[in-house]
Each structure stands twice: as C-alpha cells, then as structure tokens.
Amino acid sequence: MLGRLFHPIRWITRFVIFQLLPVIILAATLWSGYQVAQAFMRHFDERQTYEARRADFPGTATAIALAVDTATFTPSPTDEPTVTSTLTASPEPTATHTLTHTPTDEPTQTPLPVLSPAPTDTPIVLSPVPSDTSTPGAISGAFQFVTNTPRPVVFATNTPEGADVISSTPTPQPTNTPLPxxxxxxxxxxxxxxxxxxxxxxxxxxxxxxxxxxxxxxxxxxxxxxxxxxxxxxxxxxxxxxxxxxxxxxxxxxxxxxxxxxxxxxxxxxxxxxxxxxxxxxxxxxxxxxxxxxxxxxxxxxxxxxxxxxxxxxxxxxxxxxxxxxxxxxxxxxxxxxxxxxxxxxxxxxxxxxxxxxxxxxxxxxxxxxxxxxxxxxxxxxxxxxxxxxxxxxxxxxxxxxxxxxxxxxxxxxxxxxxxxxxxxxxxxxxxxxxxxxxxxxxxxxxxxxxxxxxxxxxxxxxxxxxxxxxxxxxxxxxxxxxxxxxxxxxxxxxxxxxxxxxxxxxxxxxxxxxxxPPSENQLLVLGASVMVYNGTENADWDIVAADRLQWEGFRAVAAGSAESVDYTDTVLIDYTGQQKGSSRDEIAYLLNIRPENIIEQPDPNREADFAVILGANYNSCNVQGVLPVGQ
Missing domain, CATH: 3.40.630.190 (LCP protein)
Structure with a gap:
C-alpha cells in the first residue's frame, strides 16, 4: 500500500529533476545569450554612430571656443631684441583708482547699519560716508557681495602632469665624469x-x-x-x-x-x-x-x-x-x-x-x-x-x-x-x-x-x-x-x-x-569670506591698508571709506554670519589685532557682506616677526 502511495511522488520528483529543470536552465541560458547579443549590438551601433560623428567634433569644439569672449595669441617670428638702456613706454589706457560703487542690476541690498563709537546691546549699523576726495588705490569699492556665503572657487581643468623625471636617489658620479x-x-x-x-x-x-x-x-x-x-x-x-x-x-x-x-x-x-x-x-x-x-x-x-x-x-x-x-x-x-x-x-x-x-x-x-x-x-x-x-x-x-x-x-x-x-x-x-x-x-x-x-x-x-x-x-x-x-x-x-x-x-x-x-577648496572658502572695511579714524587710507592686509591672506576685502563716525578708539569686528564652526572671524581678528571684547556677533541672513571691520585709533596689523617699533 505504501509502495503504491510513494510511486507517483518518485515519478514526479524524477520528472522535475531530470526533465523540467534542464528545460528551465536551457531557456534561461538562451535568454541570457539573447540579452548579451542585444547589448553587443547596441554597443556596436553606438560605436558606429560615434565614428560617423567623430570627424565633426573638432569643428564643434572650435565653434564653442570662438563663442567664448577670450583671445589667445600665437607669436609671429621676430628677430632677437636689441639691447637698449632704457624702456620706451607705449601708449596705455588711462587708469583711475577712485573708490566708487558701480551700478548693477543685482538684487537690492540692505545698507550696512550705522555704528556707534562704543559697542552696545543694540544692533550696530554702519553706512559709508560719501566723499568728494578720491583716493588712488588698487582696491575698489565696486565689489558687490550678493550671496550670503563665500563664492566657491572653480579651478581650471588642464591635464595633470606626473612627477618630475628627476630621480630621488642619483648615483654618485666620479670627479671627471659628466653629470647625468x-x-x-x-x-x-x-x-x-x-x-x-x-x-x-x-x-x-x-x-x-x-x-x-x-x-x-x-x-x-x-x-x-x-x-x-x-x-x-x-x-x-x-x-x-x-x-x-x-x-x-x-x-x-x-x-x-x-x-x-x-x-x-x-x-x-x-x-x-x-x-x-x-x-x-x-x-x-x-x-x-x-x-x-x-x-x-x-x-x-x-x-x-x-x-x-x-x-x-x-x-x-x-x-x-x-x-x-x-x-x-x-x-x-x-x-x-x-x-x-x-x-x-x-x-x-x-x-x-x-x-x-x-x-x-x-x-x-x-x-x-x-x-x-x-x-x-x-x-x-x-x-x-x-x-x-x-x-x-x-x-x-x-x-x-x-x-x-x-x-x-x-x-x-x-x-x-x-x-x-x-x-x-x-x-x-x-x-x-x-x-x-x-x-x-x-x-x-x-x-x-x-x-x-x-x-x-x-x-x-x-x-x-x-x-x-x-x-x-x-x-x-x-x-x-x-x-x-x-x-x-x-x-x-x-x-x-x-x-x-x-x-x-x-x-x-x-x-x-x-x-x-595649491590652497584647498575649503581653505579658499573659509578665507574667501567677504569683508567690508571702514575707516573710523581721521588717518587717511587706513581702510585701504587693512583691506590690502586681508587680501594678502586671501579674504575678499573691500575698502569702503569712512565710517559714520571717525572718533573710534578701538577697532571693531562685526560678524554677520552667525557661524561658530568654519568661521573666518578669529583669523580676521588675529590679522588686524582686534581684541575679543570688540568682536560683535550680529547674524543677518540678508547681509551684503559676511563681516564688517571699523578701524579705530588703536589699529595695528603689523604682526610680522622681525619688525621692531620705530626708534629701536
């Protein structure tokens, strides 16, 4: 009785293992082969299309390059320069260095608040005082800081080059043997x-x-x-x-x-x-x-x-x-x-x-x-x-x-x-x-x-x-x-x-x-914060000097002219970012020798600059080693 009961089960098992399963495997193999063949044909067709269009690529690249507003130069053969004792200046464009703001179509910005000479608990506001006296300078006040964060730096994409070919462990040469x-x-x-x-x-x-x-x-x-x-x-x-x-x-x-x-x-x-x-x-x-x-x-x-x-x-x-x-x-x-x-x-x-x-x-x-x-x-x-x-x-x-x-x-x-x-x-x-x-x-x-x-x-x-x-x-x-x-x-x-x-x-x-x-991108972003520098004293051009000092270290600093008041005793730093980590505040304070008690946090999401500096009579950015006070 039990033999007759298990006989169909054995038959079904043998059928699945020896007949149905091989068919399924064969079908899967054929389907996979079909997919591989299709992928190969797609790749072949794409390669044929690429080769057909390849000849047009240089012309397309040239057209794109010519659309860019830049110019390059190929020198024509010239004779060797004749040595003379003086330089002859060729006509040059007239250069002016007036610190002025250039009108733009950028979003309307809230002016900097007016600063009081002494820090208080109320928000400090500052606005530049227009002057009829132009000061020569290479640092223009025409920069506009529209974004609330420093601009990212975009690097050029030239082909990287490997290390120098020079060996780090050259073989010592005999005295009279030509050097390699x-x-x-x-x-x-x-x-x-x-x-x-x-x-x-x-x-x-x-x-x-x-x-x-x-x-x-x-x-x-x-x-x-x-x-x-x-x-x-x-x-x-x-x-x-x-x-x-x-x-x-x-x-x-x-x-x-x-x-x-x-x-x-x-x-x-x-x-x-x-x-x-x-x-x-x-x-x-x-x-x-x-x-x-x-x-x-x-x-x-x-x-x-x-x-x-x-x-x-x-x-x-x-x-x-x-x-x-x-x-x-x-x-x-x-x-x-x-x-x-x-x-x-x-x-x-x-x-x-x-x-x-x-x-x-x-x-x-x-x-x-x-x-x-x-x-x-x-x-x-x-x-x-x-x-x-x-x-x-x-x-x-x-x-x-x-x-x-x-x-x-x-x-x-x-x-x-x-x-x-x-x-x-x-x-x-x-x-x-x-x-x-x-x-x-x-x-x-x-x-x-x-x-x-x-x-x-x-x-x-x-x-x-x-x-x-x-x-x-x-x-x-x-x-x-x-x-x-x-x-x-x-x-x-x-x-x-x-x-x-x-x-x-x-x-x-x-x-x-x-x-x-090169400086890392993070370093450029931190040091690239925007800084408006105002002169809170009667000392001429101190805002330009401080802005140049900050630019020397990579900051986007602008000399903004005189502050509302010119009787500041201490230099003040206003931080509009509200950031605690990754802030440039401490670096600015160090470079311009600003005391901690004169650093004011005033977060402003609509700021036109990340920081503002108002120079006081105690301004001194000469923190270079080896420089002695005059008279010594």
Whole structure:
C-alpha cells in the first residue's frame, strides 16, 4: 500500500529533476545569450554612430571656443631684441583708482547699519560716508557681495602632469665624469581662463591658438656628499629629497642683484623669490629665500656659504649655465625644489620696470625707520625724526621705482625675513599694475622692451604660454610663503664670524610641501569670506591698508571709506554670519589685532557682506616677526 502511495511522488520528483529543470536552465541560458547579443549590438551601433560623428567634433569644439569672449595669441617670428638702456613706454589706457560703487542690476541690498563709537546691546549699523576726495588705490569699492556665503572657487581643468623625471636617489658620479641629466616632462598647452572683467586692449584681438611652453630646462644632478664630510668645521648636510610634485608646475626664481653697488666682482642676489605657477589649478605660490641662509654649494670640492653668493660664484667660475646653473643645483640639493627658469634685474632695472608701469601702489602696514639708501629715493610722506633718519608711517603710497627700491631694501628696524615679505608685496603690486597695460596684442612688444633690463633663460613663447593665466589670475589665488626665524631657521655664527641662518629641515619639509600644493577648496572658502572695511579714524587710507592686509591672506576685502563716525578708539569686528564652526572671524581678528571684547556677533541672513571691520585709533596689523617699533 505504501509502495503504491510513494510511486507517483518518485515519478514526479524524477520528472522535475531530470526533465523540467534542464528545460528551465536551457531557456534561461538562451535568454541570457539573447540579452548579451542585444547589448553587443547596441554597443556596436553606438560605436558606429560615434565614428560617423567623430570627424565633426573638432569643428564643434572650435565653434564653442570662438563663442567664448577670450583671445589667445600665437607669436609671429621676430628677430632677437636689441639691447637698449632704457624702456620706451607705449601708449596705455588711462587708469583711475577712485573708490566708487558701480551700478548693477543685482538684487537690492540692505545698507550696512550705522555704528556707534562704543559697542552696545543694540544692533550696530554702519553706512559709508560719501566723499568728494578720491583716493588712488588698487582696491575698489565696486565689489558687490550678493550671496550670503563665500563664492566657491572653480579651478581650471588642464591635464595633470606626473612627477618630475628627476630621480630621488642619483648615483654618485666620479670627479671627471659628466653629470647625468634629467628633463621634466613637457608642460601642457596653456588654456586661457575665463573672466568677467575684460582685459583692456588697444585693438580687437583675433582668437588664435595659445602659445606653448616647450620642454622644461634640464637639471644637472648635484653631486652627493659622503656622510660626515666636514667643511670649515661644519658638517655638510646630506641632500634633501626632492619635493613630491603632484601638479603641473612651472617654477621661476626672481633675482635682484646688488652688482651696481660692489666692485669686488662678486655681486650678490639679495632678492630671491621662487614663483611656482600651478597650471592645473590656476594658482600661484611665492616663496622668499632669505639671503643669509647658510647652505651647501655642490661644487667639485664643495663649499658652505650664504645662499646669496651662489649666483655670483657660478658666474665667476664659468659654471654650466652660469650663475643660475649653480644656484639651481644648490636650491635642489638643500630644499628639493627644481627651479626651471630665472629672471634677474639689478637696481636700475628694478626702477626702470616700475617707472615704465607708471609706479606702483603699496599699502604699508608696518612703520619703517631707516636712512636714505644709496640709489634710492625716500617715499613721499616720510617723516624726518633726526638728521638723516626717516620714518615711513602706516599708510597707502604711490611709489616710483627709486622709492619702491627704498621700501624693499630697508631693514634698519626690520629683518631679512620681513624684507622678503615686502619684496613679494611689491611684486604683487607690479602684477596688478601690469594688468592695465599688458594684453595678448602687445605682449611681444613689451617682452622685447623688457629684455633690455631683465636677464632670463625664458623665451617669448614661454612667456606667452603663461600670460593667459597671469592676466586672469585672481588675487585670492596667490599665496605667499615666508620663513619664520627660530622655527624654520636657527641663528649660527659661521667660521668667518658672519651671522647666518641654518635651515631647520624638520620644520622646513612640511612648509615646503605646502608651498608645492595649491590652497584647498575649503581653505579658499573659509578665507574667501567677504569683508567690508571702514575707516573710523581721521588717518587717511587706513581702510585701504587693512583691506590690502586681508587680501594678502586671501579674504575678499573691500575698502569702503569712512565710517559714520571717525572718533573710534578701538577697532571693531562685526560678524554677520552667525557661524561658530568654519568661521573666518578669529583669523580676521588675529590679522588686524582686534581684541575679543570688540568682536560683535550680529547674524543677518540678508547681509551684503559676511563681516564688517571699523578701524579705530588703536589699529595695528603689523604682526610680522622681525619688525621692531620705530626708534629701536
């Protein structure tokens, strides 16, 4: 009975396992194959369509590019420039620097509230007082801050480049064996950056392909030194590893020499600024190298000496690629930075360049005391405190070449480190002024004129390849790096009795790594907060000085003129953001030396700026190390 009962069950089981299940598997396999075949056919059809349209892509890209309001430039072959002793200025557009607001179609904004001299519990309101007196300045009050949060930064999208080809562990070479060479990978063609502000041109420019920078100059490996080698009682440091290069960088060192002041045949480069142009992100970093850095010079027999004598040594001994060749190897050995190009000017050339531009505008945020230096002129506005001794007060000055030379050279009440900061400041001022003169149509002519006072290993194509970036560079994308004494360096007395600075590699390494990187987007957003700066005193142009100080650190600061009252004793900071985390408030307070009790929180969702600063009589943003109070 049970056998007859289980017989149908066994039959059904055998049917499902051996007949129905294989059919289901076969059907699923066929269906999957059909789907794969369909996907292949779709891919094949799409590929055929792509290949059919491929020939039209360049024309489409060209049409899009021509629709953009930018122009690039291809130089025509020119003869080598004739060296002359003076620069001839070409006609330039008339530039005015009046601080005025430009009418726009932007949303109506609530004016800043009127501030009372003393902080109270009531909301502080501030409004600028119009003035008939125009103050020259590079910082315009025409900026409009419409959004309640800082604008995001959009980076250019060039093709990233790999690391330098230079090996980090070269094999030591015999004394008489030619040194091996290494070449950086070719730099990608520059792409003009878009800008909302058209660059002044003397005539319409015809869009043409951008100039290319050729392969970067070859670097000779500096000689290795046996560990424990001692020169003049000093143990020679081992070679610093090459800095990691994650971006498409072009490094240019700007040199200023004192060859006109010495007759010993060995001129010195007291100004040394490495400008690192990041062509991937459209940013620029500047690093000042103090002249008294005591470094190893990788000659055949080696030498320990100040960094500022290296160029002159290389020139005197006929080193490969001259003074720059030896300086390049020295910087690579001691700091791991591969410098590709150099530009050298003497004192006369420096003055000629600035005079050619019609002078520069400088915001002096620290008072300086010194004599009248040889080959310079005192800036207008200096105060004579005793015979032959002068003080330049805090203020905003227009300086010609000779006056700017005094400003960058003075260090009676300053230091070599602060002098590097001022040299970068003047360099930025030169760049700002150049924007009103240089364009893609007159660049070659200006280059040829500049070659009469500038010595460089760059050619006109290298210059034109970097020009679009320079013309469209925003001040917030320029970052400055200056070493801090006793932290990045330590004082040392050389065997000849000279006071020098020894690099401290433990703290220098992360500092130099930061120099090789662009500012992060978060950093740009935090530091890019909008700040309206009002002058609450009768001291002329203090709002411009403070705004420039903030711009130096990456803030979108605007000098807004006089406050409602000009009898403020203390500087006041008003925070309209209401943010506790990620706020720029503390950084602004630190830069302008604002006391905590003078920081007022006043959240305003309809604000026209994130912060407002009202300068008082105690304003002092000179927090630079190495600057002494005048009279000391």
């Amino acid at each position: 060479t290494a070449t950086d990978a070719p730099i990608a063609t520059s792409t003009p950056f878009l800008t909302n502000t058209p660059i002044p041109t003397s005539e319409p420019a015809t869009p043409t392909p951008a100039a290319e920078i050729g392969p970067l100059p070859t670097l000779l490996f500096p000689r290795e030194v046996e560990p424990g080698t001692v020169i003049n009682g000093f143990e020679v440091p081992t070679r610093v590893p090459q800095l990691q290069r994650d971006y498409n960088l072009v490094n240019i060192i700007l040199l200023g020499s004192d060859g006109e002041l010495v007759d010993d045949g060995l001129f010195r480069t007291d100004t040394m600024i490495i400008v690192s142009v990041n062509r991937d992100t459209g940013t620029v970093n500047m690093l000042s190298l103090p002249r008294d850095l005591y470094v190893y010079i990788p000659l055949q027999n080696g030498m320990m000496q100040r960094l500022n004598v290296v160029y002159g040594v290389g020139e005197n001994i006929g080193y490969t690629d001259g003074g720059f060749g030896l300086l390049r190897q020295t910087i690579f050995y001691n700091f791991g930075i591969n410098v590709h190009y150099y530009a050298l000017v003497n004192f006369t050339g420096f003055k000629d360049v600035i005079d050619f531009l019609g002078g520069v505008d400088i915001a002096v945020d620290c008072a300086y005391e010194d004599d009248q230096l040889i080959g310079t002129e005192l800036p207008e506005g200096v105060v004579e405190v005793e015979e032959g001794r002068y003080i330049l007060p805090v203020g905003y000055y227009q300086m010609d070449g000779a006056q700017a030379l005094w400003y960058v050279r003075t260090r009676k009440s300053s230091s070599d480190f602060d002098r590097g900061r001022r040299q970068q400041q003047v360099l930025r001022a030169i760049w700002r002024r150049s924007l009103s003169m240089v364009n893609l149509t007159n660049a070659v002519d200006l280059w040829n004129q500049g070659m009469s006072v500038i010595e460089t290993n760059m050619n006109v194509n290298d210059f034109l390849g970097l020009l679009p970036l320079a013309l469209n560079l925003d001040v917030s994308r320029i970052e400055s790096f200056t070493m801090i004494p006793t932290y990045h360096t330590t004082s040392y007395t050389a065997p000849d009795g000279a006071s020098v600075q020894l690099p401290v590699y433990d703290t220098l390494q992360p500092f130099l790594q930061d120099f090789y990187r």
